Amino acid sequence: xxxxxxxxxxxxxxxxxxxxxxxxxxxxxxxxxxxxxxxxxxxxxxxxxxxxxxxxxxxxxxxxxxxxxxxxxxxxxxxxxxxxxxxxxxxxxxxxxxxxxxxxxxxxxxxxxxxxxxxxxxxxxxxxxxxxxxxxxxxxxxxxxxxxxxxxxxxxxxxxxxxxxxxxxxxxxxxxxxxxxxxxxxxxxxxxxxxxxxxxxxxxxxxxxxxxxxxxxxxxxxxxxxxxxxxxxxxxxxxxxxxxxxxxxxxxxxxxxxxxxxxxxxxxxxxxxxxxxxxxxxxxxxxxxxxxxxxxxxxxxxxxxxxxxxxxxxxxxxxxxxxxxxxxxxxxxxxxxxxxxxxxxxxxxxxxxxxxxxxxxxxxxxxxxxxxxxxxxxxxxxxxxxxxxxxxxxxxxxxxxxxxxxxxxxxxxxxxxxxxxxxxxxxxxxxxxxxxxxxxxxxxxxxxxxxxxxxxxxxxxxxxxxxxxxxxxxxxxxxxxxxxxxxxxxxxxxxxxxxxxxxxxxxxxxxxxxxxxxxxxxxxxxxxxxxxxxxxxxxxxxxxxxx
Numbered sequence: 001x002x003x004x005x006x007x008x009x010x011x012x013x014x015x016x017x018x019x020x021x022x023x024x025x026x027x028x029x030x031x032x033x034x035x036x037x038x039x040x041x042x043x044x045x046x047x048x049x050x051x052x053x054x055x056x057x058x059x060x061x062x063x064x065x066x067x068x069x070x071x072x073x074x075x076x077x078x079x080x081x082x083x084x085x086x087x088x089x090x091x092x093x094x095x096x097x098x099x100x101x102x103x104x105x106x107x108x109x110x111x112x113x114x115x116x117x118x119x120x121x122x123x124x125x126x127x128x129x130x131x132x133x134x135x136x137x138x139x140x141x142x143x144x145x146x147x148x149x150x151x152x153x154x155x156x157x158x159x160x161x162x163x164x165x166x167x168x169x170x171x172x173x174x175x176x177x178x179x180x181x182x183x184x185x186x187x188x189x190x191x192x193x194x195x196x197x198x199x200x201x202x203x204x205x206x207x208x209x210x211x212x213x214x215x216x217x218x219x220x221x222x223x224x225x226x227x228x229x230x231x232x233x234x235x236x237x238x239x240x241x242x243x244x245x246x247x248x249x250x251x252x253x254x255x256x257x258x259x260x261x262x263x264x265x266x267x268x269x270x271x272x273x274x275x276x277x278x279x280x281x282x283x284x285x286x287x288x289x290x291x292x293x294x295x296x297x298x299x300x301x302x303x304x305x306x307x308x309x310x311x312x313x314x315x316x317x318x319x320x321x322x323x324x325x326x327x328x329x330x331x332x333x334x335x336x337x338x339x340x341x342x343x344x345x346x347x348x349x350x351x352x353x354x355x356x357x358x359x360x361x362x363x364x365x366x367x368x369x370x371x372x373x374x375x376x377x378x379x380x381x382x383x384x385x386x387x388x389x390x391x392x393x394x395x396x397x398x399x400x401x402x403x404x405x406x407x408x409x410x411x412x413x414x415x416x417x418x419x420x421x422x423x424x425x426x427x428x429x430x431x432x433x434x435x436x437x438x439x440x441x442x443x444x445x446x447x448x449x450x451x452x453x454x455x456x457x458x459x460x461x462x463x464x465x466x467x468x469x470x471x472x473x474x475x476x477x478x479x480x481x482x483x484x485x486x487x488x489x490x491x492x493x494x495x496x497x498x499x500x501x502x503x504x505x506x507x508x509x510x511x512x513x514x515x516x517x518x519x520x521x522x523x524x525x526x527x528x529x530x531x532x533x534x535x536x537x538x539x540x541x542x543x544x545x546x547x
Contacts, residue, residue, distance in 0.1 A: 002377040004366075005420040011361035015389055016211055016247075019178045019203045021092035023211075024246055028052040031221040031249035037084055038225075039254040040267055044081040048249065051085070058089035060163035060171050065120065065148065069094030069174065072116045072186065075233070076100040076109070076132060077124035078257035082152045083232045084242060086122060091203065093171065094178045098186045098198075099233040102127050102258070103518070108196075110139035116186055116198060116396060117145040125153040127257065180204045186396050187235060189334050198396035205337040206235075209390050210243025212361050214250070216328060216342045217275060217302050221249025225299075227273040228252055229259045229282060230307070230521075235338040240304055240330065241277060259521075261285040265295040272299040276324065279307035279521030283318050284460060288483070292321075302326035302345055308522050311453045311460075315353040331356035331428060335405065336412055337390040340365060341426050355425040363388040366411070367420050370432055381429050381444070384418040385411040417444065434525055436465035436473050441503050443475060448504055452477060455495055457485035462515055464525050466508060466532045467541035476508040476532055478515060487511060508536060 016023060032049035039045075046054065067073060073095045077083055090097040098116045100109065102124075113121065123132045136149060150159060180203040188196040219226070228241040245252045255267035259282055268276060278286075283305060286292060300323045305315065310329055318324050326345035329352065332338035343357030351357070359365050366375050367382040376382040391412045394402035406412050417430045429444040436443040445463035452461045460480040465473040481487045489509040496505045516527040533542050 002379060003422065004375045005368075005378050005380070005382065006364070006366040006375055007359045007420065007424045008364045009359040009361045009388075013212075013215065013361060015204075015208050015362055017180060017204075018207070019091065019175070019180050020088065020184065020207050020243070021175050021178070023207055024052065024055070024088055024092075027221075027246055027249050034222050034249055035225075035251045036246070037081060037252045037254075038271060039079075039081045040263070040271075041254075041256045042081055046081075051088075054085050054160070055088040055092060056168070056171065057160040057163040058085050059092045060166035060168070061159040061161070062089060062095065062120075063093060063170065063174070064162040064165040065159070067093065067095050067120055069178070070096065070183075071120070072096045072098050072118040074098040074100050074113060074116065074118040074121040075123075076102065076104070076121060077152055078102045078127050079228075079232050079237065079254050080124070080152070080257060081254075082122075082156055084252065087232070087238055087242060088246075091184050093174050094182060094184070096183050096186055096200075099188070099238070101188065101233055102130075102231065105130070106135050106138050109135060110142045112188055112196075112198075113139070113143040113146055118143075119145055119147045121146060121149040122152060123149060125151050178203075180207070183393055185238075187233075187334050197398055197401050199334045200393045200396045201337055202393055205390055205392060206239045206243055207247070208362070209337040209339055209360075210239045211247040213240050213304070213330070213339055213342065214244035214248040215361075216344060217244065217304070217326075218345060219244060219248040219250040219275070224248070224250040224275060225253050225271055225273045226250055226275040226277065227255060227264060227268050227271070227303075228277055229255050229264045230277050230279070231258070235332075235334050236277065236279075236307055239338060240306070259285075261289045262291065265289065265292070265297075268300060269296045274299055274301050276300055276303040276322070278303075278305060280305060280310045280314055281308075281460070281517070281521045283314055283322075287314070287317055287321060288459065297321075297323040300324050302328065304328055304330050304342075306330035306332075306339075312353045312450055313453045319349075319353075328352070329356050331426065332386075332390075333412075333414055333416075335392045336363075336386050336414075337392065340384075340386045340390065351423075351425050355421075355427045357426065358424045359426075360390070363390055365420070365426065367418055378420050378422050381417050381419050381442075383432060384414045384416045384426070384428075386414060387411045431525075434464070436463075436475055438465070438468070438473050438475065438503055439471040443504055445475075448475065448477065448500065448506070451496070451500055452479070452492070455492065457482055457487050459483075459485075460515070462523055462525065462528065463506065464528050464532065466529060466536065467538045468507075469541045474507040475504065476510065477506040478510045478512050478528060480512055480514065508532070510535075 036048040230236040
């Protein structure tokens, strides 16, 4: 009988029992002269000592504007130096930073401000085609708790100047009173239906997660410089990026306000970055950029690929062509601060390219049958559940949603389908909602995607289930061809025939230039399904009621 799919991350390295501010202070005391933050598009550079001083000023400025412990402070801006300063400044006074997606429009903005009860909004003047100031004016009457707003482009220096109205001793007294289990951050998860939910995270959640991510990457002060093109509003940027760096004295390097493959490659070369982060689509964008061969990646050694399932072939190319032999894959979700598993820099190659690694320190994982809740044997797919320090406090002001996500034993139910092998390596095979059931056969899109990636003409692929009156669901593949390739449905079916089971061969094919995705690079398969139903005329099949 195979062992159960349960593992706990026993570790000789203790959890950090301190607040984010206390941890940053220790880093500054040790590595004050080391470079802490570089933001290339703003020509900004700061050592740890300088970053500390700026967070001190910003914290005192917020206090002067009436912000107190527990108050919600919204930040609506792309990646920039002020974002990082505010992340640590709010933590130092116990205010709860509310991360607002830069892609939000008026309805989403109003909802988040209302639901969080934010009293202050710090915002960029604009981003891309979005006029943030104008959008805020449209919704302000609907946000009764919002007492003040401040445009970073116009008012940043004034906020820092306000520090003079708050004695340093007042800030020190507040910092001393803070507890590490208190909420410090609300991150709104991008729901596939309805409005997003606000995952409420503590100092303890995100500080420790960032610390152990940095440990897994072997980050060190002075030597390591981490290129962070992923957004700060998301855990990938502010935890895997910023907190992993500041817990180790490494340097945060920001290539731009948002992702641009050319800016990333220029930054890696110019700043001699040792680590690079990204979702798989970002790495694909760099690898396939027409100027890729011009850049020197020899300073790189490690990095993180996360956010969505990583194609094995892409991982291999990142390791070999981008000089990242120690690149790791992380898996998790916002509600778990976010990382639950991570591959090690010295894992065997096959494990680093085909799994999401093993359990993080001080975390538990079990894989259960979604129908019964029982733990399944190793190798059998089921729902991945996580428990430990990393699990969020709950969804902000939403106890019902919290109860649905976190059970009575404090297990966070992820909704992800996974398997665990005998050595404890985890493989994500899909979402419970993404699993395709065709005529009673369970089909995992990831398996088909990995196979289609081996076709030399395929740049990227996403597999979904679409309604079928006969089988319940049929398989559909959206294919992004490599530049210059002329793929056909017939050729791809022939490629599949005899190599994967007939029932797994896609019934429908669609050739595309890209996929609908969130600003963090997560593929929105529900939008793909909606499009497919309309284009294929499957409305009748979609309307069939099921148990």
